[in-house]
Amino acid sequence: MMQQTATGGSFSPWDDPNEEPLIRFEQVTKRFGAFTAVDRLDVEIFKGEFFALLGPSGCGKTTLMRMLAGFEKPTEGRILLDGRDIGPVPPNRRAVNMMFQSYALFPHLTVAENIAFGLKRSDMPKADIPARVNEMLNLVQLRDFAGRKPHQISGGQRQRVALARSLAKAPKLLLLDEPLGALDKKLRQQTQFELVDIQEKTGTTFVIVTHDQEEAMTVASRVAVMDHGRLVQVDTPDRIYETPNSVYVADFIGDVNLIEGNVASVDGERIEISWAEGQSPIIGCSASPPAAGTRCSFAIRPEKVAISAERPPDAANAIRGHIHDIAYLGNISTYHVRLASGHIVKAQAANSRRVGRRDFTWEDAVWLSWTETAGIVLTG
Structure with missing residues (x-):
């Protein structure tokens, strides 16, 4: 899957077999006593990527980053940077820098002095430091704040x-550990786009650790979903969302309906799934359909489920139910619809009218419908 850069070109080095990765994890394992934090992990990260490590607390993502930074050493396996x-x-000899959630700014130094701090302890000639500091101030649009102390500026x-x-x-590589966690939601969203813009301008490879799905999907060229020290899926944000490779990924990323059943029949890529007594089978599609009789889950996003008062005449899938609950989110509403089988299925609809004039309310009888290709059949 191709990613668009700020200049409009495509960026997908992971699809090029001749492209050498900047970072390569080879069967990396990290144990703390009897606990395995990272388990035989293989992954490649390419120059210029904004790579996101996403997962719940305790999944191993921070341990992975700390090994990249040099604060932890692998128990087994190798980590290569530019083939080395x-x-x-040691951490101070790696072409890697790390930005912590706390920011760790020196309160007694000005903005400019904070930026210059590391340069003064590097091999950079002293005469070149002011120009580099100015370049960085311009990059992050803080030139007018150069003389202020950290407590005199906002969190963003x-x-x-x-x-x-x-x-x-x-640095060749910048590691960001939950960098936006201290910001409020609106500022966090604004800063996500600023981060992407700065990353593209500098061309530096960024690796971000986050548990925020929206953040990972917004900033990343690719997302690595982790669980119990392993990578469950590494892919572009759109493919992670639209074609998850497992129930875990489908359930972890965004909102999803998961309906368990058995494959009743297969005709080419067309699949019928038996899922509840007295209900018509779900019709779906799969490029690699499982065999008849296979236990499976049908995953479909709420925004791909249409809700209507009457049964759509040409719908591949249509199920009747009653509105059990409504989550009003301003621009959209999520309808929780209880089926005769007891299942709750969520459908989303744009709020094109004011609340008092919307079409459906609690306990209304409605039809839910979707196309053959709207969902995905998962067996893992």
Whole structure:
């Protein structure tokens, strides 16, 4: 799947067999006593990527990042940076920088002095440091705040100071550990786009650790979904969302309806799924259909389920139920519809009318419908 860059070109080095990765994990395992935090992990990250490690607390994503930074060493396996095993290389000798959630700014130094701090301890000639600091201030749009102390600027601005300081030494790789966790929702969303813009301007490879699905889907060129120390799926955000490879990924990313059943029949790519007594089979499609009799889950996103008062005449799938609950989210409403089988299926609809004039309310009888290709059949 191709990603669009800011200049309009495509960016998908992972699809090019001749492209060498910047980072390669080879059968990396990390144990803490009897506990395995990372389990025989293989993954490649390419130059210029904004790569997201996504998963619940305790899944191993932070341990993976700390091994990249050099704060932890693999128990087994190798981590290569530009083809070199960085296991023996101490953190301060790696072409890697890390930005922490706390930002760790020096309160007694100005914004400019915070950015210059690492440069003054590097090999950069002293005469070149002011120009580099100015370049970073312009990059993060904080030139007018250069003389202020951290407590004199906003949380979003402190985040940008930390980012500028991390990028000042031009690392090959920047690691971001929950970098936006301290920001409120609206500022976090705004800063996500700023991060992407800065990453594209610098060309630095970013690896971000987050448990926020929306954040990962917004910023990343690819997302790695983790569970219990393993990578469950590594793919572009659209493919992670539209074609999850397992029930775990489908359920973890976004909102989804999961209906369990058995494959009743297969005709080419067309599948019929028997799922509840007295209900018509669900009609779906799969490029690699499972055999008849296979236990499966049918996953469909609420926005792909239409809701109507009358049965749509040409719908491949149509189920009747009653509205059990409504979640009003401003621009959309999510309708929780209880079926005769007891299943609850969610459908989303845009709120094109004001609340008092919407079409459906609690306990209304409605039809839910979707096309043959709207959902995905999962066996894992």
